Amino acid sequence: MDYIKVYQQWLNNDYFDEATKEELRGIRNNKKEIEDRFYKSLEFGTAGLRGKIAAGTNRMNKYIIAKVTQGLSNFIVTQGQEAMKRGVAIAYDCRHYSDEFAKTAALVLAANKIKAYLFESLRPTPELSFTVRRLNTISGIVITASHNPKEYNGYKVYWEDGAQILSYIADPITENINNIESFNDIKKISEKEAKEKGLLKVIGREIDREYIEKVKSLSLRDNIDKDIKIVYTPLNGTGNIPVRTVLKERGFTNIIVVPEQENPDPDFTTVGYPNPEDVKAFKYAENLGKSVGAEILIATDPDCDRLAIMVKDKNGEYVAFNGNQTGAILIKYILESKDDKGQLPSNGAIIKSIVTGDLGKAIAEKYGVKTFETLTGFKNICGKENEFEKTGEYKFIFGYEESIGYVAGDFVRDKDAVISSMLLCEAAAYYKTLEKSLLDVLNETYEELGYYREKLISLVLEGVEGQQRIGRMMDVYRSEFPNKIGDSNVIKYIDLQIGKEFDLILGKESKSEIPKSNVLKFILDDESWYAVRPSGTEPKIKIYMYSKGDTLEAGENKLKIMEQAIIGKLNSVK
Structure with a gap:
C-alpha cells in the first residue's frame, strides 16, 4: 500500500468530513506518523x-x-x-x-x-x-x-x-x-x-432484567456469610450497575464501591491503564479496603468481561490473585458445591486455553471432571462449548483462561465478569463460614496438589519495526529454542503454526488436535512448561511460564531460571 497516496486520497475525497481532514493536515510534516496511520x-x-x-x-x-x-x-x-x-x-x-x-x-x-x-x-x-x-x-x-x-x-x-x-x-x-x-x-x-x-x-431494560435473573440462577449456596465486607471497583467501566444489582439481589449487604471509579470515564483518569490484571489498578480499592476493613477486593475491566481479585491476609495486607489462581478457586468452589448437592454430572467438563495453568485441571481431576484445551481466546473456549452442546457428549461446567476471564452456565458464550463476580463473592462468603479466607483455601490446595507457580511476561514492540521484530523472534525461536533450561530438559514441544507435536524422547512427531496458530509450547521433564506467542490484539510477544514444585520456593526458583533462558534468547534477536 502506497501510504502517501492513500493519505492524499483521504485529504481530497469529499466523503471525509472537514474535521477528519483538519486532523490529517496536522500530521502533514510527520512522515512516520502518516506511514503508521496509512501503511x-x-x-x-x-x-x-x-x-x-x-x-x-x-x-x-x-x-x-x-x-x-x-x-x-x-x-x-x-x-x-x-x-x-x-x-x-x-x-x-x-x-x-x-x-x-x-x-x-x-x-x-x-x-x-x-x-x-x-x-x-x-x-x-x-x-x-x-x-x-x-x-x-x-x-x-x-x-x-x-x-x-x-x-x-x-x-x-x-x-x-x-x-x-x-x-x-x-x-x-x-x-x-x-x-x-x-x-x-x-x-x-x-x-x-x-x-x-x-x-x-x-x-435495554427488558434484556437487562432477563440477563440478571439468569446470572442469579447460577448461585450454588445460600448458607453463606452475606455480611462479608467487599470493596468493588468497576474501573469507570460498564460493570457498576449489573455487578452491584446481582450482588444486592443475592443478599450481600456490605458491598462498598470505590467512588472515584464508580461512574463511566473514557479517560480512566484514576487508573490510566484500566487492566485489573495489573495490581496498580487496585490502588484506590486497596486504600478504601484498608479504611473500611474489607476482606476481599474485586475489580472488573471496562467492558466487564474480566475479573481480578485481592484477598486480605493475616497481616491485614492485600494479596493479588492471578487468573490461574482465581480460576482454580472458582473451579474448586463450583465442583465442591455441585458435588455436595449431588449435581455434578458424570460427563462434566471444563475448558481452558493452551496457555492456562494446570492447577484447575488437577482440581477437576479430583472430582472426575475432564479438562479440554483450546487456543487462547474465549471464542475458542466457547467454540468448544458449542461442540459439546451439539454432540451432548460432555456437559460444560466452566471455562477460563489465565488472562482473568471466566464463565459458567450456558446462556453466555464469552467470558463474563458479572457471573464470575457473583460466584467469587459467594465462594468467599461460603469459605468464611468455615473460618477460611480465599487465601487459606488456595494455600490448602497447593499443599494438597503441589505448588503451581506461573509468570507472564510481555515484550512490547510497537509500530512497523516492532511488528517485524516480533516476526523474527518467532522464526528464530522455532529453530533455535533452548533444549535445556537449568537442570531440566525439553521433552516435548508443540508448534501450532504447522499443527504438530514433537516427542523428543521417542523421536516421534504427531498431529496436534488444537487448530493451527502462531504458538510454540515447550514441556520440560520436571512438569514445568512454557509457551511463546505474539498477541493477536496488541503489539506484544507473550511468554507464559509455568512450574510445579514441592514447595513455594522451589516453584519460584524454577520460574527465575526459565525467565533468564527464554527472555535472553528472545532479546538476542534484533
Missing part, C-alpha cells in the same frame, strides 16, 4: 478490530467502522432474507466514540435492510453475547477495546451461537470487507428512516 488497513479477524482512535486506515474511526460493517452486511445478505430479518444486536462500552461507532454500525446495517438492535446506553460485553442468543439474531457487535488504554477502541463480532466469530465466519467477512473498493460504496440511511422502517430498534 495498512486495520486487520479484521477472529478478534475483530482494535486500534488507536484517529483518522487513517490503520486507526479506529467512524469510516473504518462503516466499511467493516458494510462488509459484515454484505456477508449477512448472502445468508438470505431470514438472516437479514433476524438482525444484529449491538452493545458498546464507555470509551471515546463508542456510542457514535455503535450507531454508525447500526445505521449501515439498516441501510442494507438488516435489522439492528441497539442498546440504549453502555452495557457489559457478556450481556451482548446473552442478547444474541436471547433475540436469536444472526450476529452481534460490541464496540470496546476491553482493558486497553484510553487511546484505543475496538469492534468485536459475534455469530448466532453467541460466541465471537471463528475463522470460518471471519474469513468470508474479511473477503467482503476487502472487496469494498471505495468508501462511497458504503450504504447510508438516517436514524429517523431506519426507525420508521422498523430496521432500528433500541433495547
